[in-house]
Amino acid sequence: MTDELHLLGCMVLDPGIWYESKINPRHFITKEGKAVYDALVTVFTNGQTPTIFLLNDYVQGIPITTVAELTDIPTSVNWRYYEGRVIENALRHRLSVLSAEIKEALRDDTPGEVIGMIDLRLQEMLLSGSGRKIIASREMVSPFIEDLMKRMKDGGKYPGVLTGIRKLDEYTKGFQKARLYYVGARPSQGKSALMLNFVCSAAITGGHKVGVISLESDNDELFLRLVASQSNIDSQNLMTGLIGTHSQISKIEDACQRIGDSGIWFYDEPNMDLTKVVSVARRMVETFGCEVIYVDYLQLISYGSESSPMRDRVAHISKSLKELARNLNVPVVCLAQLRRDADNRKPAMGDFAESSQVEKDADVAILIWHRQKENEDETSYLVVEKNRDGATGAVPVKFIRPVVRFGEVERE
DSSP: OOHHHHHHHHHHHOTHHHHHOOOOGGGOOSHHHHHHHHHHHHHHHTTOOOOHHHHHHHOOSSOHHHHHGGGGOOOSTTHHHHHHHHHHHHHHHHHHHHHHHHHHHHHHSOHHHHHHHHHHHHHHHHHHTOOOOOOOHHHHHHHHHHHHHHHHHTTSOOSSBOOSOHHHHHHHSSBOTTOEEEEEEOTTSSHHHHHHHHHHIIIIISOOOEEEEESSSOHHHHHHHHHHHHHTOOHHHHHHTOOOOHHHHHHHHHHHHHHHHSOEEEEEOTTOBHHHHHHHHHHHHHHHOOSEEEEEOGGGOBOSOTTSOHHHHHHHHHHHHHHHHHHHTSOEEEEEEBOGGGTTSOOOGGGBTTOTHHHHHOSEEEEEEEEOOTTSOOEEEEEEEEETTSOOEEEEEEEEGGGTEEEEOOOO
């Protein structure tokens, strides 16, 4: 008996397995397995309990004796073993098919197009084995209690990846798993600088592994800005090499050591399409163990035809980032540009450029606001404009432009 039929026989023996299993139609590669699976879909859709006699009424294209073999299974206790075998066999089959597709594509398509096709197919394969299941409330009790006990042991420690800005963490409780965060600002207002603040806090202070996907700045530029922030040396001096003292050189060496020893992974590519962004994020999490992903920035991600409305494209990208956070079970923090008319006033949720979908998808939205009054120094705020599980408000900060870093201020 094949692994596919053995698993399906377990489902006939114990129908509850049907609702727990990750199996879907794409996992069946044999004619017999597909036929029995389709018959089971009909049975469960009709609200019936599967039996051999009932399956005989629905199964098509295979001998009745094949269905009868399902009764030879003595127990369903090993169903997860056979589920794993079925998923593995399906992946092997699809990789074999992909190999043939690659050879065919190389005849007519460019290497870049072939790589894009490979990324898309691999992404589909990885997602096909990560299906969700219906879960009873009793199954959630034990994990909840364990998590609560851990939080109590940690003495009120916030559950997410800390931002490094204490008052902001009071609002967000850190960047939490499976959530989508947007950081919005007008150009040159410090989006990337704030992201690097978050990166340093997570990787250098918090010891988390961090992934940075940049469509705007290249890796060398990001690294230079990290060094400026960590060494407290003007980024322009680092760029021009105007470093005058041994003390400054020592600070730079120390900063490079801290950054190098931390768990930060970078990927930069201009005009990256959505499929590539998702693929890179997935690799950062699954290969390098990244616990939070930063994307710089939303409106630079390509998707679909250039002739389609920008609003529609951005909406689809935002939905995909939301899904990505949930599938990878890590926080995804995406920078986004605000409309031009957000200049010179306090920004709001409606200022996200091109798409109201961002407002819907964001679990938390943080907007950068630099307020300049006549004859007064600039005052900066991180405005928590949306917070799905908490309060909203403005966090006063100081934007230290020479070292591209945001600092805390105590005044309200």
